Structure formats: structure tokens, C-alpha cells
Amino acid sequence: MRLAVFSTTSRHLMYRTVSTLALLLIAGPSGAEPLTNPLSPEPAIVAEGKKLYNRTGCLACHGNNARGAVGPDLTDDEWMRAPSDEMVFNTIKNGRSGTAMSGFAGDLTDEQIWTIITWLRDENRKRKEAAK
Ligand code: HEC
Numbered sequence: 001m002r003l004a005v006f007s008t009t010s011r012h013l014m015y016r017t018v019s020t021l022a023l024l025l026i027a028g029p030s031g032a033e034p035l036t037n038p039l040s041p042e043p044a045i046v047a048e049g050k051k052l053y054n055r056t057g058c059l060a061c062h063g064n065n066a067r068g069a070v071g072p073d074l075t076d077d078e079w080m081r082a083p084s085d086e087m088v089f090n091t092i093k094n095g096r097s098g099t100a101m102s103g104f105a106g107d108l109t110d111e112q113i114w115t116i117i118t119w120l121r122d123e124n125r126k127r128k129e130a131a132k
Contacts, residue, residue: 035086039111039118041125049119052112056104066120071101075123088117 039045053059053066063069072080081087092113095103104113 034084035089037085037089037114037117037121039114041118041122045115046119046122049115049117049122052108052116053119056107056116058116061100066123074120075127077124085117088120089113092116 053062058066058071061069061071062074063071066074068074068076072078081091089110091101092108093103093105093110095101108116
């Protein structure tokens with residue numbers, strides 16, 4: 001009888017340990033880290049970002065060179081929300097419900113989204129350079 005109780009308890013403990021491990025695995029070691037752009041602003045990537053921006057139809061709403069039209073300017077320092085990499089990425093990937101900004105998860109891979117962001121950041125950098 002005692003033995004039976006012991007073995008039930010240890011199995012229960014083992015189950016708990018296994019499910020805790022599984023949860024850790026699902027969350028991943030970087031689960032709490034904010035997303036950041038993995039790409040560096042090399043000229044080829046920046047140029048590709050602009051092409052993707054034009055080709056995917058962002059241009060129709062955010063205007064030529066992303067300087068703003070129906071949708072906001074994406075290259076100045078004025079943002080509706082703090083422009084962390086993660087916010088910009090999620091906005092492009094998932095859109096903003098209740099606005100004309102729809103998600104592009106079906107049209108762009110994550111890497112293509114980062115490529116566009118790399119171009120947008122570079123445009124912002126160039127504008128600041130020009131304003132000096
Ligand atoms: C049909 C029009 C439309 C298209 C197409 C569109 N957007 Fe938008 N976008 C908007 C509008 C409108 C907003 C502002 C949403 C709001 O009110 O929060 C917005 C917001 C954004 C923001 C957040 C701006 C901020 O200040 O927080 C980003 C980034 C963005 N769009 C990127 C893109 C990219 C990149 C594409 C192409 C892949 C794209 N958008 C295509 C209309 C559009």
C-alpha cells in the first residue's frame with residue numbers, strides 16, 4: 001500500500017516536471033525578448049526593401065518613398081505608436097484591426113517584412129542626414 005502511494009506520487013511529480021520542461025521548450029529561451037531586425041542595412045537589402053514596398057502595394061496608401069498619403073509617413077520621426085522593430089514588424093505582418101492597414105502575413109515572408117523595415121529605417125536615416 002505504501003509502495004503504491006509512493007509510486008503514484010513520484011509519477012505525478014515526474015509528470016509535473018515533464019510538463020514544466022515542455023512549457024519551457026514552447027516558450028523558448030528568448031520568449032520574453034522583443035523582436036528586433038536581424039538584417040543589416042547593406043545596399044542590396046535596402047534596395048530590395050524598396051522594391052518589395054512598391055510591389056506589395058504599400059505605395060498605394062503610404063505614398064511614394066513612404067512619405068505618406070492615406071496611410072502615415074513611415075520615414076519621419078512621427079509615429080502613431082512607438083516605432084520599435086517589434087511594433088513595426090507586427091503592424092505589417094498582422095495589420096491593425098479597425099483600420100485600412102491590413103496584415104501582409106499572406107503576401108510577405110518574415111524576412112521580406114524585415115527587408116522593407118530595413119529600407120524604411122534607411123530612408124529615415126537619409127532624411128536626417130539631409131536635414132543636417
Ligand atoms: C489600404 C491602405 C494601406 C496599405 C495597402 C498599407 N497600409 Fe500601412 N497603414 C495604413 C493606415 C491607414 C495606417 C494607420 C493605421 C492606424 O490608424 O493605426 C497604416 C499604418 C502602418 C504602419 C504603422 C505606422 C505608425 O505610425 O504606427 C506601418 C509600419 C505600415 N502601415 C506599413 C505598411 C507596409 C510596409 C505596407 C505594405 C506591405 C502597408 N503598410 C500597406 C494603410 C495602408
